[in-house]
Amino acid sequence: MTGMNRQIAVSQTLALNTPGRVPFSVEFMPPRDDAAEERLWNAAEAFHDLGVSFASVTYGAGGGTRERTLRVAERLATKPLTALVHMTLVNHTTEELQDMLRGYAERGLTNLLALRGDPPGDPNAPWVKTEGGLEYAKELIELVREMPECENFDIGIASFPEGHYRAPDLDADTAFTLEKLRAGAQYSITQMFFDIDHYLRLRDRLARADREHGSKPIIPGLMPITSLRSVRRQMELAGASLPSDLERRLLDAANGDEVKNKDAIREVGIEVTTEMAERLIAEGAPDLHFMTMNNVRATQEVLHNLGMAPAWGPDLGHDMVR
DSSP states (O other), rough: OSHHHHHHHHHHHHTOOOOOSSSSEEEEEEOOSSHHHHHHHHHHHHHHHHTOOOOOEEEOOOGGHHHHHHHHHHHHHHTTOEEEEEEEOTTHHHHHHHHHHHHHHHHTOEEEEEOOOOEEEEEEEOOOOOOTTTTTTTHHHHHHHHOOTTTTOEEEEEOOOOOOOOSHHHHHHHHHHHHHHHHHHOOEEEEEEEEEEHHHHHHHHHHHHHGGGGSOOEEEHHHHHHHOOHHHHHHHHHHHOOHHHHHHHHHHHHTHHHHHHHOOOOOHHHHHHHHHHHHHHHTEEEEEEEOOOTTTTTHHHHHHHHHHHOOOOOOTTTSOOO
């Protein structure tokens, strides 16, 4: 490759010694303004101190955050943190994708999450291939593997515990996932979910269909719930479901007023995520990937409940809001 490879491969971080019971990682979003940027870097420093294994940086629909994604990932890599850069096919020609990949290689950003991406504006709109671009994430993986500059890239993909909402059925979703793994992806990170059985069935489906490639690590994506409205919206956009028993727990906590009882909702959300994480650890999950919304506190509380982080609070000597 042309640039200095200063990044540990994400797939290798899963096998390294970790101070906690299992590695944990986080997802960041490129900031939209100065205040959000400060919050992101505070979060990055805090997660670095907590021993995060890697940090992923999302990529907005239509490439709207392309430059910010690159800038954030490059700065994260100097913290130093292992940075995983998301890339989608939306609104990019093949030539543009190649240019972007060369730019990542030159900067030593060799961890890539290869995604097809959602249509800009309406994620549930019909998918339309960009003229001169690629159709499937598998083709992006193949493109990376064909480029000499990217020979050291470590590639991850998305996986879907309930099946991708565009797949006709679970068998088709399994086949699509395996195509990407066979093309050269080393692991997958799941869409957020709230039913552990969906994750376990995904793992079983893939391993049963292809012992070699289907047994590659599946990292569970977790989002500590701090708002009922927010989690409903996130699940709607993802084409996934919120289990009825969990929704009932959250509604009981809200007690008819989500604003007034936001702390009670948050308490349930932290408790649920902790319960999920405990079972995932027991089931052998290779890493816990937290979707943080660029905040630390909720994730740190879950990690503390797992015995993997100190407690949070100003009375405990913390000098910034996390």
